[in-house]
Amino acid sequence: MWSAPGWTVNLGDPPETSVTVRLVSPREYGVCSPRLSGCAVPVGHVCLVMLDRAAFLNGTPRQRTLLLAHEVGHCLDASRLEYTHGDFRDEGRVYSAYHASPVEGFAEAYAHAYLARCGPNAAPLGWGQGPPCVLPDPHGVRPDRLLR
Incomplete structure (x- = not known):
């Protein structure tokens, strides 16, 4: 896995959150279910994100950005919010039943907030070329400010 294609990006103001992204087969996730399209493993201000290589590379720019931003949302929930999940309870259910848990609801809401602000431009998250955002x-990212 460590030799899988990927990148590292530092996000935010000091202390920055360092996110290393690897494109792997879901069988290589280890700590996450291989049924998922992505997996985030945050430890303090460092986070490993593993994305299903095929799902990511074959997705549309919007799908890629939502997937990557969702996993980055998990990283920021840990490093910036200290796992408070932005006070989400089950509000994420507006996205799907899967997103009804606070941790998944926050991450999906973060992904939609990112998409609303930056569009399908994943360059600020380290993928591809695009303008700064x-x-x-x-x-x-709060339950009373959900974007879809």
Whole structure:
């Protein structure tokens, strides 16, 4: 896995959150279910994100951005919000039943906030070329401000 294609990006103001992204087969996730399209393993201000290589590379720009931003949302939930999940309870259910848990609801809401602000431009998250874009502040991703 460590030799899998990927990149590292530092996000936010100091202390930055360092996110290393690897494109792997889901069988290589280890700590996450291989049924998922992505997996985030945050430890303090460092986070490993593993994405299903085929799902990511074959997705549309919007799908790729949502997937990557969702996993980055998990990283920021840990490093910036200290796992408070932006006070989400089950509000993420507006996205799907899977997103009804606070942790998944926050991550999906973060992905939609990112898409609303930056569009399908994943360059600020380290993927591809595109204009700069200031990432949404995870403190501003709240249940009363859901975007779809």
